[in-house]
Structures are given as structure tokens and as C-alpha cells.
Amino acid sequence: MFKKILxxxxxxxxxxxxxxxxxxxxxxxxxxxxxGIGPVTSKLIMSxxxxxxxxxxxxxxxxxxxxxxxxxxxxxxxxxxxxGVAYKGPAAKPAKASDKPVAEKAKDAAVATxxxxxxAAVATxxxxxDTAKDVKSAVTDKKADAKADAxx
Numbered sequence: 001m002f003k004k005i006l007x008x009x010x011x012x013x014x015x016x017x018x019x020x021x022x023x024x025x026x027x028x029x030x031x032x033x034x035x036g037i038g039p040v041t042s043k044l045i046m047s048x049x050x051x052x053x054x055x056x057x058x059x060x061x062x063x064x065x066x067x068x069x070x071x072x073x074x075x076x077x078x079x080x081x082x083x084g085v086a087y088k089g090p091a092a093k094p095a096k097a098s099d100k101p102v103a104e105k106a107k108d109a110a111v112a113t114x115x116x117x118x119x120a121a122v123a124t125x126x127x128x129x130d131t132a133k134d135v136k137s138a139v140t141d142k143k144a145d146a147k148a149d150a151x152x
Contacts, residue, residue, distance in 0.1 A: 020081045023060060024053045035078035036071060057087050 021030050023045060031042035044064050054060040060082050061072050069090045076087030 020084070020086075021079050022081050022084060024049065024083065026080075031080075034075055034080045036074045037078075037080070041066065054082050056085070057082050058090075 021034060023031070028042045028046055031037050031045055032039060037045070041064070044066070048054070048063045051063075054063065057072055057076075061067050061069065067075075072087045073089070080087075
């Protein structure tokens with residue numbers, strides 16, 4: 001029976017350790033309890049919170065100096081929430097009209113490579129034709145020289 005009670009309290013302490021701490025409601029001590037948040041960061045958070053509650057994670061990351069996506073993910077994994085919401089990663093940046101999906105970029109690269117190969121093949125073919133003309137011209141010149149020598 002004693003083991004069951006002990007196990008129950010151990011489980012409850014684990015649940016309390018991983019309980020979500022909302023950045024807009026937490027005390028400085030509760031913020032310090034989050035892995036990765038030390039006294040300096042908790043003071044920065046409290047200072048920014050006095051200016052107004054954090055609307056979301058993007059607002060939190062932009063207002064608290066030294067906090068980026070990596071640390072926000074770490075804080076969230078440690079139990080920190082903003083408005084009861086865990087960090088889900090950086091907000092997607094709006095796509096530019098010039099941005100192409102990777103598949104399109106790969107296709108464009110393949111077309112460019114194919115065009116370059118065609119160009120190289122044409123150049124090689126033209127060079128071969130020029131060489132053949134040069135050889136033919138040289139042979140004709142040799143024959144002409146040989147005829148001229150034979151007439152002498």
C-alpha cells in the first residue's frame with residue numbers, strides 16, 4: 001500500500017513538473033523553472049509583459065531580446081505556452097511570386113543541362129564538319145600538287 005501511495009505522489013510531481021506555464025500569467029520564479037530560461041531572460045520577459053500581454057509566439061519571439069525560434073522551441077518543450085498554445089515553429093513566410101517549388105527548379109535545371117548538351121553536340125558536329133572540309137581540302141591540294149609534279 002505504501003508503494004502505491006509513493007508511486008502516486010511521484011507521478012503527481014512529474015505531472016506538476018511538466019505542467020504548462022503561460023508566459024502571460026507566470027511569476028518570475030515559474031519562468032525560471034522552465035528549462036533554458038534563467039534570471040536574465042525571465043526579467044526580460046516580465047519587463048516586456050508589463051508593456052502588454054504577448055499575443056502569440058511570434059510576438060513573444062520578436063519582443064524578448066535574445067529569444068529566437070530555437071530557444072522558443074526549447075521553452076515550449078519545457079512547458080512554456082503563450083495564451084495556452086505551445087510553440088509550433090516559425091510562422092511561414094509569405095511566398096514571393098518569384099519563388100518556385102523545388103520540383104520546378106529541378107525541371108528548369110534539367111532543361112538547361114539538356115540545352116547545354118545539345119549546344120555542345122552541335123558545336124562538336126560543326127567542328128567535325130570543319131575538320132572534314134579541312135582534310136578534304138588538304139587532300140585536294142595534295143592531289144593537285146601531285147599532278148603538277150607529275151607534269152614536270
